[in-house]
Amino acid sequence: MPEVIFPGPEGRLEGRYHAQKSKDAPIAIVLHPHPQFGGTMNNLVVYNLHYAFHNMGFNVLRFNFRGVGRSQGEYDQGIGELSDAASALDYLQSMNQNAKHCWVAGFSFGAWIGMQLLMRRPEITGFISVSPPANMYDFSFLAPCPASGLVINGTSDRVAPPRDTHVLVEKLxxxxxxxxxxxxxxxxxxxxxxxxxxKMIGTVTDYVTRRLGETSR
Known part of the structure; x- marks a missing residue:
């Protein structure tokens, strides 16, 4: 498992990075769920998203937010975690300066952070938002949403109820x-x-593969 340590705003951040042999492979970061509710980069959804992107030819990085695992710092209500995500993207880009495509994927709390990163970084060309907690967090900053992407959720989600996800998607x-x-x-x-x-990973793979095919024509 390729472990990496890279600088974040509050000290070092711990991650896992998988690279491709191609020098111009697309890049993706994957963001984990809430640090105070057991969320880490080894969450099964995050782990499976990571390998799905790698299998599609991406250089992919997942990492622990501040205060999680070996990452330094303390939980910061999402503000610091957004800075962590920006540092992770900086690190990934520094190693892949020829990448033509840049994606961000996030699960639950990570989906909220990922969508905020999307607003700040115009180089992001696509997003995957898994189980976005629209009932817990304000997504109104997505005005306008700067890139196309996929929102995916379960119909029996009791943490982030589908009706709230529907409202978010309709606005977007x-x-x-x-x-x-x-x-x-x-x-x-x-x-x-x-x-x-x-089924979820298959849907994500189909969507990203289609988007990459459209841009390569």
Whole structure:
């Protein structure tokens, strides 16, 4: 497992990085769920997203937010975690200066952080937002949402109820110039426990593969 340590705003951050042989491979970072509720970069959704992107030819990095695992610092209500994500993207870009595509994927709390990063970094060309907690966090900063992406959730999610996700998606889909695709996994809960993980990852893979194919024409 390729462990990496890179500088963050409050000290070192711990991550896992998988590279491709191609010098111009696309890049992606994957953001984990809430640090105060057991969220780490080894969460199964995050782990599976990481390998899905790697299998699609991406240089991919997942990491622990401040105060998690070997990452230094303390939980900072999402403000510091957004800075951590920006540092992770800086680190990934420094090693992959020829990358033509840059994606961000996040799960739950990580989806909220990922969408904020999207607003700050115009080089991000696509996003995957898994189980975004629209009932807990304000997503109104997405005005307008600067890139197209996929929102995916389970129909039996009790942590981030589907009705709140629907409201978020409807607002995003009203915006011009981008396309926000929404997919639901029937019967899946917040964490996509088996047998739903495979369906979720398959949907993400199909979506990203299609987007990459469109841009390569």
């Amino acid at each position: 889909q009203e915006q011009k110039g981008i396309t926000v695709t929404h997919s639901e996994v029937d019967g899946a809960g917040h964490f996509f426990e088996d047998p739903h993980m495979e």
